[in-house]
Amino acid sequence: MMIFRKIQSLLFILLIALPGWAAEKVTFTMEAPQVVELGEQFRLAFSVNAKGQNLKLPDLKDFDVLMGPSTSQSTSFQLINGVSSSQVSFSYLYVLRAKKEGRYTITPGTITVDGKDYTSNGQTIEVVKGSAKPSTGGVDTPTTTPGTVPKSDLFVRMNLDKRSVHKGEHLTATIKIYSKVNLNGFEDISIPNYEGFWAQDIPLPQQISLQRETYNGEIYNVGTLKKTLLFPQQTGNITIGAVKIDCIVQQRVRKSQSIFDDFFDSFASVKATITSDPVSVNVTPLPSPPSGFSGAVGKFDIRSSITAKNVRENDAITIKLDVTGNGNIKLINPPKIAFPADFEVYDPKTNSNFTASDQGLNGNISFEYLFLPRFAGSYTIPAVNFVYFDTDSKKYVTKTTDEYQIKVEKGDGTRSNQVISAVAKEDLKQLGTDIRFIKTGPVILQPKGYTFFGSFAFYLLYLGGLLTLLTIYLLNQKRIRENANVARMKNKKASKVALKRLKEASGHLQSGSDEKFYESVTRAFWGYLSDKLTIPASELSREKASDELTKHSVSSTIVERFVQILETCEYARFAPDGGSAKMHELYEEATDVMSVMEKEIK
Amino acid sequence: MKNIIQKYLLILLLSGSLQAVSAQPVALQDSLAKGNQLYTAGKYAEAAKTYEAITSKGFESFELYYNLANALYKSNNITYAILNYERALKLQPTNEDARFNLEMTKRQVVDNIDLLPEPGFLRWWHELINSRPADSWGTHTLVSFFLFLIFFALFLFSATIRNKQLTFWLAVLALSYSFVTYSFGSTQRSKLVNHNSGVITERSIRMKGSPSESGTELFILHEGLSVQITDKLGDWIEIRLADGNKGWVKESSLVRI
Numbered sequence: 001m002m003i004f005r006k007i008q009s010l011l012f013i014l015l016i017a018l019p020g021w022a023a024e025k026v027t028f029t030m031e032a033p034q035v036v037e038l039g040e041q042f043r044l045a046f047s048v049n050a051k052g053q054n055l056k057l058p059d060l061k062d063f064d065v066l067m068g069p070s071t072s073q074s075t076s077f078q079l080i081n082g083v084s085s086s087q088v089s090f091s092y093l094y095v096l097r098a099k100k101e102g103r104y105t106i107t108p109g110t111i112t113v114d115g116k117d118y119t120s121n122g123q124t125i126e127v128v129k130g131s132a133k134p135s136t137g138g139v140d141t142p143t144t145t146p147g148t149v150p151k152s153d154l155f156v157r158m159n160l161d162k163r164s165v166h167k168g169e170h171l172t173a174t175i176k177i178y179s180k181v182n183l184n185g186f187e188d189i190s191i192p193n194y195e196g197f198w199a200q201d202i203p204l205p206q207q208i209s210l211q212r213e214t215y216n217g218e219i220y221n222v223g224t225l226k227k228t229l230l231f232p233q234q235t236g237n238i239t240i241g242a243v244k245i246d247c248i249v250q251q252r253v254r255k256s257q258s259i260f261d262d263f264f265d266s267f268a269s270v271k272a273t274i275t276s277d278p279v280s281v282n283v284t285p286l287p288s289p290p291s292g293f294s295g296a297v298g299k300f301d302i303r304s305s306i307t308a309k310n311v312r313e314n315d316a317i318t319i320k321l322d323v324t325g326n327g328n329i330k331l332i333n334p335p336k337i338a339f340p341a342d343f344e345v346y347d348p349k350t351n352s353n354f355t356a357s358d359q360g361l362n363g364n365i366s367f368e369y370l371f372l373p374r375f376a377g378s379y380t381i382p383a384v385n386f387v388y389f390d391t392d393s394k395k396y397v398t399k400t401t402d403e404y405q406i407k408v409e410k411g412d413g414t415r416s417n418q419v420i421s422a423v424a425k426e427d428l429k430q431l432g433t434d435i436r437f438i439k440t441g442p443v444i445l446q447p448k449g450y451t452f453f454g455s456f457a458f459y460l461l462y463l464g465g466l467l468t469l470l471t472i473y474l475l476n477q478k479r480i481r482e483n484a485n486v487a488r489m490k491n492k493k494a495s496k497v498a499l500k501r502l503k504e505a506s507g508h509l510q511s512g513s514d515e516k517f518y519e520s521v522t523r524a525f526w527g528y529l530s531d532k533l534t535i536p537a538s539e540l541s542r543e544k545a546s547d548e549l550t551k552h553s554v555s556s557t558i559v560e561r562f563v564q565i566l567e568t569c570e571y572a573r574f575a576p577d578g579g580s581a582k583m584h585e586l587y588e589e590a591t592d593v594m595s596v597m598e599k600e601i602k
Numbered sequence: 603m604k605n606i607i608q609k610y611l612l613i614l615l616l617s618g619s620l621q622a623v624s625a626q627p628v629a630l631q632d633s634l635a636k637g638n639q640l641y642t643a644g645k646y647a648e649a650a651k652t653y654e655a656i657t658s659k660g661f662e663s664f665e666l667y668y669n670l671a672n673a674l675y676k677s678n679n680i681t682y683a684i685l686n687y688e689r690a691l692k693l694q695p696t697n698e699d700a701r702f703n704l705e706m707t708k709r710q711v712v713d714n715i716d717l718l719p720e721p722g723f724l725r726w727w728h729e730l731i732n733s734r735p736a737d738s739w740g741t742h743t744l745v746s747f748f749l750f751l752i753f754f755a756l757f758l759f760s761a762t763i764r765n766k767q768l769t770f771w772l773a774v775l776a777l778s779y780s781f782v783t784y785s786f787g788s789t790q791r792s793k794l795v796n797h798n799s800g801v802i803t804e805r806s807i808r809m810k811g812s813p814s815e816s817g818t819e820l821f822i823l824h825e826g827l828s829v830q831i832t833d834k835l836g837d838w839i840e841i842r843l844a845d846g847n848k849g850w851v852k853e854s855s856l857v858r859i
Binding site for chain 2: 433434435436437438439440441443444445446447448449451452453454458461462465466468469472473476
């Protein structure tokens with residue numbers, strides 16, 4: 001030992017001369033076992049990683065100081081890629097023995113390094129009554145048969161910090177190995193898969209360091225193999241399966257009772273399989289959640305931020321919700337934001353960052369909502385309600401973010417072409433379906449089953465129409481018949497009337513009134529033709545009369561004579577100079593033509 | 603004189619029957635308005651009751667059935683909503699709103715029946731007949747009959763042969779149109795009067811192969827299904843489904859439209 005120390009000192013002197021001494025943070029720590037047996041010897045060590053002075057050590061009156069303080073130093077030096085670094089450590093060592101049972105606190109020690117005071121940690125040492133067979137130190141006398149390890153000497157336990165939790169509330173499962181034997185290593189550790197839980201391991205140092213702890217009044221070397229945060233996903237009684245570890249234990253084997261045995265102990269590696277007892281947790285369900293419950297259980301705070309509030313159409317905006325706190329962070333659902341209906345909204349991007357520790361899962365989770373307002377206008381993005389279950393108050397808590405007013409302006413011309421074509425193609429966004437609204441206009445209520453079609457009035461209209469037509473037809477027929485009668489009568493009377501008028505004319509001839517004579521002759525002829533030919537008198541002219549007479553097969557000589565008489569009359573009416581003889585002659589001629597005409601006309 | 607008396611009699615009769623139609627108690631119009639108010643206020647069940655009170659007094663109209671069906675739909679009475687939409691569509695076969703709402707309502711009916719494919723011409727023909735209610739066809743047939751009378755009168759009085767030919771063919775055309783529309787109208791009226799279709803109102807019934815309890819069970823039908831009624835025997839009726847299947851059910855398990 002002394003030789004080693006000297007070599008170390010030599011090395012130290014050699015190294016101290018080297019440049020590039022890295023200035024490191026000074027740490028000053030105290031190390032001691034947590035549990036000791038009464039009368040047991042144990043070490044109390046202070047170590048500092050720099051050369052210090054003025055070491056002040058705590059009072060150790062509760063213990064017998066068997067040795068010390070003895071100092072030792074060690075230096076390590078490494079050269080990596082041409083960069084050298086070195087470490088130095090000084091340690092001060094005591095060997096102590098407890099005087100009485102109880103808990104004793106060793107106050108921190110102080111040391112001055114480069115003019116600065118450093119204080120070490122304190123330490124509590126529990127002194128328990130010594131067991132019958134000391135586990136360390138002295139001569140180990142195996143009581144068991146070689147090759148097996150008794151259960152009381154080596155076992156594994158799973159500790160849960162809580163046995164009854166709410167769904168989603170965390171608990172810590174710790175796997176510890178308790179040993180009184182010389183553990184050499186582990187071959188295989190099978191951890192139960194925590195079915196019904198979401199598990200998150202708490203990082204532990206790679207090297208499993210054994211610490212002394214009491215369990216059932218006995219001292220064991222205890223190593224923490226694994227610490228896991230568990231978040232129950234189901235309710236009810238959940239049982240966690242057993243932990244199974246294959247350990248390699250070094251056991252002293254005594255071959256024969258030879259005198260050398262004490263000096264040359266032979267050891268054998270024994271494989272021991274240890275299994276923990278299954279443990280169970282009672283998970284109570286959460287009270288009935290309010291709407292919008294995010295699934296978060298623990299204690300949280302929420303903050304929101306927005307990238308822009310005044311944008312142009314189709315510019316992207318991001319709202320970021322930041323949930324910070326302690327709880328089942330990983331299992332929080334993104335809160336729903338009620339965006340205006342015609343925004344283009346993308347699925348939220350989730351980012352989480354947390355650390356697992358004995359206190360639970362601490363950290364934050366952020367949700368980024370990217371969206372594009374498609375049309376200009378003013379919009380309101382309502383506040384987001386984040387609902388979580390508070391494990392302390394056992395109540396639901398709602399945290400609310402700010403609401404945002406967004407002003408969207410019309411897009412600039414450079415992008416409008418694309419935008420417009422996209423807008424034109426957009427389908428109507430259906431928000432829901434419903435039946436169409438009732439009719440509220442004026443209503444005509446009818447007796448049930450009533451139709452005008454087929455009713456009495458309907459058929460009456462047919463009948464009415466038919467009767468009207470029939471009536472019109474019959475009336476017309478009658479009129480035609482009557483008209484025909486009138487014509488026949490007139491025809492019959494025509495010559496009579498004509499003769500009467502001619503007689504009138506002869507009266508005028510005798511009285512010598514010339515003008516009236518000619519008028520009477522003219523009227524007699526026109527009236528006769530009008531009645532005979534059934535032509536209204538107003539429509540008659542000399543040409544028309546001669547045409548009609550020819551049609552009614554009157555000979556042309558008579559027509560000529562008739563025209564001659566008319567001409568003479570008209571001439572004489574305006575220039576009366578004929579004398580009575582001429583008038584007499586005309587009268588004779590007229591009666592003659594009339595009688596021939598009467599015969600010839602058909 | 604006889605003709606004039608006949609005309610007056612006709613007018614008197616016409617106006618008398620029209621008065622019977624339009625003489626509706628003011629109270630009924632008021633309760634219709636009240637029903638509309640209740641519906642708008644979201645009190646659907648009460649609105650439905652108000653509308654039903656009007657129909658139970660023996661009055662009907664497209665709007666009344668339509669509003670009643672809406673109120674029933676909103677108060678989750680799907681089967682009777684379908685019944686009343688069908689009734690409304692009988693009065694106005696082409697009303698788009700009623701068709702849309704019926705389509706919406708029928709989505710909630712359990713049975714999904716494929717329509718029997720109809721030949722294109724026949725479908726077109728049925729659609730043509732169904733495009734107007736009976737009274738509308740009635741107006742068509744009357745107007746075209748009067749047109750026929752006018753053309754016939756012109757035919758009688760026209761002097762030239764050309765005019766006579768023209769008016770003759772026009773009269774024939776008008777008369778045939780009048781006959782066709784009369785037959786359409788009478789088809790539509792028979793649908794309205796005979797009530798030969800119905801809606802199943804029992805939650806689920808078994809359609810039998812013969813009109814007795816011991817008949818072979820053919821199909822299970824659920825409420826809300828519209829069927830045609832083709833025959834009746836005692837308290838059993840023969841129904842025809844839209845896919846062409848026929849069977850017998852108890853008359854009490856459906857309500858005629």
